[in-house]
Amino acid sequence: MPTKSGHTTAIRASRVIGTNVYNGTGDKVGEIEDVMLDKTADNIMFAVVGFGGFLGVGEKYHAIPWKLLDYDENAGGYVVPFTKEQLEQAPAHGITELTENDGRRVRDMSFSYYKVDAPAQNLY
Template sequence: MPTPQGHTTAIRGSRVIGTNVYSQAGEKIGEIEDVMLDKMSNNIMFAVVGFNGFLGMGEKYHAIPWASLDYEKDRGGYIVPFTKEQLEQGPADSINELSKDDGRAFRDAAFEHYKVERYW
């Protein structure tokens, strides 16, 4: 069954990791490094998007609510409805910190910062 945008409703995690992420302006902001799963609710908590690094140095990992990413086939990547400035000011840290305490702190901060409706 397709989503409202015509996409499939299921995708393998391995296909998502490494996919580019773009701002609304079409600017590449990074790529999906991982996804955080909520095992109790069977939901994806957030995408871990890495950007602002060069050869793995200085890269920040941002928690971006999964529902806010929309795949654009022509671009071959995900578009987020946020400006680069909003993304730069969003919750970010190391991947280990993003997953600390089951990822709840960064999940909550990301949904609040980006004003995305909570799934829990």
């Protein structure tokens, strides 16, 4: 089933990684470094977006809830509904922190900051 913009709902993670991320005014704010999955709940936990740094040095990683990323074909990347200042003030993490406590601490901080309800968890 296509999305509201006419795209298919399925995409390979390898096509998402490396895609640019823009704010609502068209400024590039980073790129998707990875996608964090909750393998027990069949959910995407968040997109890992890298901001700043050079060749991985000094780079900050932001966990952005997947539902906030909107692919814009004209931009050739994802657009988030936040200003550069809001993104700069968002919780930032080192790459190893993203998976500590099964990623839930980072996910909860991110969902709280962006005011998004966390997906219901499946209990197997």
